[in-house]
Amino acid sequence: xxxxxxxxxxxxxxxxxxxxxxxxxxxxxxxxxxxxxxxxxxxxxxxxxxxxxxxxxxxxxxxxxxxxxxxxxxxxxxxxxxxxxxxxxxxxxxxxxxxxxxxxxxxxxxxxxxxxxxxxxxxxxxxxxxxxxxxxxxxxxxxxxxxxxxxxxxxxxxxxxxxxxxxxxxxxxxxxxxxxxxxxxxxxxxxxxxxxxxxxxxxxxxxxxxxxxxxxxxxxxxxxxxxxxxxxxxxxxxxxxxxxxxxxxxxxxxxxxxxxxxxxxxxxxxxxxxxxxxxxxxxxxxxxxxxxxxxxxxxxxxxxxxxxxxxxxxxxxxxxxxxxxxxxxxxxxxxxxxxxxxxxxxxxxxxxxxxxxxxxxxxxxxxxxxxxxxxxxxxxxxxxxxxxxxxxxxxxxxxxxxxxxxxxxxxxxxxxxxxxxxxxxxxxxxxxxxxxxxxxxxxxxxxxxxxxxxxxxxxxxxxxxxxxxxxxxxxxxxxxxxxxxxxxxxxxxxxxxxxxxxxxxxxxxxxxxxxxxxxxxxxxxxxxxxxxxxxxxxxxxxxxxxxxxxxxxxxxxxxxxxxxxxxxxx
RNA sequence: GGGCCUGUAGCUCAGUUGGUUAGAGCAGAGCGCUCAUAACGCUUUGGUCGUAGGUUCGAGUCCUACCGGGCCUACCA
Numbered sequence: 146x147x148x149x150x151x152x153x154x155x156x157x158x159x160x161x162x163x164x165x166x167x168x169x170x171x172x173x174x175x176x177x178x179x180x181x182x183x184x185x186x187x188x189x190x191x192x193x194x195x196x197x198x199x200x201x202x203x204x205x206x207x208x209x210x211x212x213x214x215x216x217x218x219x220x221x222x223x224x225x226x227x228x229x230x231x232x233x234x235x236x237x238x239x240x241x242x243x244x245x246x247x248x249x250x251x252x253x254x255x256x257x258x259x260x261x262x263x264x265x266x267x268x269x270x271x272x273x274x275x276x277x278x279x280x281x282x283x284x285x286x287x288x289x290x291x292x293x294x295x296x297x298x299x300x301x302x303x304x305x306x307x308x309x310x311x312x313x314x315x316x317x318x319x320x321x322x323x324x325x326x327x328x329x330x331x332x333x334x335x336x337x338x339x340x341x342x343x344x345x346x347x348x349x350x351x352x353x354x355x356x357x358x359x360x361x362x363x364x365x366x367x368x369x370x371x372x373x374x375x376x377x378x379x380x381x382x383x384x385x386x387x388x389x390x391x392x393x394x395x396x397x398x399x400x401x402x403x404x405x406x407x408x409x410x411x412x413x414x415x416x417x418x419x420x421x422x423x424x425x426x427x428x429x430x431x432x433x434x435x436x437x438x439x440x441x442x443x444x445x446x447x448x449x450x451x452x453x454x455x456x457x458x459x460x461x462x463x464x465x466x467x468x469x470x471x472x473x474x475x476x477x478x479x480x481x482x483x484x485x486x487x488x489x490x491x492x493x494x495x496x497x498x499x500x501x502x503x504x505x506x507x508x509x510x511x512x513x514x515x516x517x518x519x520x521x522x523x524x525x526x527x528x529x530x531x532x533x534x535x536x537x538x539x540x541x542x543x544x545x546x547x548x549x550x551x552x553x554x555x556x557x558x559x560x561x562x563x564x565x566x567x568x569x570x571x572x573x574x575x576x577x578x579x580x581x582x583x584x585x586x587x588x589x590x591x592x593x594x595x596x597x598x599x600x601x602x603x604x605x606x607x608x609x610x611x612x613x614x615x616x617x618x619x620x621x622x623x624x625x626x627x628x629x630x631x632x633x634x635x636x637x638x639x640x641x642x643x644x645x646x647x648x649x650x651x652x653x654x655x656x657x658x659x660x661x662x663x664x665x666x667x668x669x670x671x672x673x674x675x676x677x678x679x680x681x682x683x684x685x686x687x688x689x690x691x692x693x694x695x696x697x698x699x700x701x702x703x704x705x706x707x708x709x710x711x712x713x714x715x
Numbered sequence: 716g717g718g719c720c721u722g723u724a725g726c727u728c729a730g731u732u733g734g735u736u737a738g739a740g741c742a743g744a745g746c747g748c749u750c751a752u753a754a755c756g757c758u759u760u761g762g763u764c765g766u767a768g769g770u771u772c773g774a775g776u777c778c779u780a781c782c783g784g785g786c787c788u789a790c791c792a
Binding site: 154157159195198200269279280281299300307357358362364365368369370373376404405406409452453454455456457483484486521525526527534537538540541542544545546548549550551552554557558561600604607608617618619621622624626695696697698699 | 717719720721722726727728729740741747748749750751752754755756757784787788789790792
């Protein structure tokens, strides 16, 4: 038995996430966590909301509530949606928690003591009307290069030229439109990542088998231009982790907070500590996952994230951990995902384009979404959600291949033998052959799960379902029954055991349907089939079951067309 | 501008270190079955592997150029 720490990138707090966000980190990490638990490993699966930063403050202001209140409310919304999608976090924390504040301040102090934090004086734009400093992208004006009037302070979208806010002609606040702006001198702490470039480079090089997407982004940042740059880790904001040094004010940093990217990944640790608090397990319980001097040496730590998050997880966060010179557990494998697009274009929060988590759960069961998103996950490149593809995948894979198999077996049995596993007959070549077939598919399934190749694993799982239909078709108990009810009974008995097996194997992908299957089969043992032959005789003759309702209702064309129109966007 | 990824049957994708007749699912066609959610099974049509060169006994796989799609480029997180 191994110990596996799994973290999903933290969803930002400012609103409800769309399916692209879901498939990029939460959903695949959940499948992995569920699979590893099913294999008997000890799993700690952590996620949390990422709550700090300007967008959260603005979203709160727009909603007309204090930011702390806004975040608390939105945390609950996201928690409920996560539950709705069956995300099996051991703990869903908050980056604004006391634990994260404490650990973030602790790590900053350690970095400071090790000479890895530098005070830098820089110029920032202050907006009097908004009463806040403005991040570069929240300043708009005329581009000095192309004359576009809606250039942002970091880059002109029109001509793609990178800009400084001070380059803009007639700059204004993107929040209020105010032109009452002032460039102020302000001091900030910088993390001296440049000093750790070689360390990080060697660390990245020592990792084996990481996705190309992960390492290529890290390498780019390490070697681009002058190499890895230092980064500001503080901001002039109210909402965040206060900048302190060992609990005392950090001289010159009064009233400032740590920048959200600094404290967000630390919340992986913070949330594990929150879990320990919530369960009353004590500090040793979370430290054995995170401190190599306190038991974390045998932990395998796997992170899941969208590609936008890769620089923070390959460089900034490791720089924080390594730079502290404390024995923190570092990540062993970083699984990164490309984007999911919607009908050929981008999901857009602002334009209401695409499908959001709350809407998705309103129209179909979470298993539908889980299955389609995971069996089409953007693992090797961006992938496109279309209603046509979704409808096809659900109807064919779930309804026809799996759902109908359960249906035809249980209903046939009920009509001929009643709702108990029938006795009589013996297994022969057909049963041995399909067992061999499934054994081979199962090995592939397991290998792909271990390697976190979830698209391939989904295909393997589907092939295991198909094997059941092939077997049943060849055995044809409905015609055999007329001559030899005993032989038909053996086939049905075997097929009922296949159903139970499918319930077990499918659980990481479609947990609700799996639970329904296992419940209908009245299965007491839902353990992973370490011994396939034993697993296929788990339901003995005489075992009572119930015939389940339709497991997966099909999506008719009219329904699909209606949804296509409804989600076409404004 | 720079960097990275990607282009394989109508569609979505597999194709380990270059090695026999390029695979799967969906869609299409034919046949079978009738237990089942008009479901299932079998057979089958379909590809000059983006283009042009090169390396090699041998290239979907390696190299170069070009064409197309996408992402990143550090103050969105």
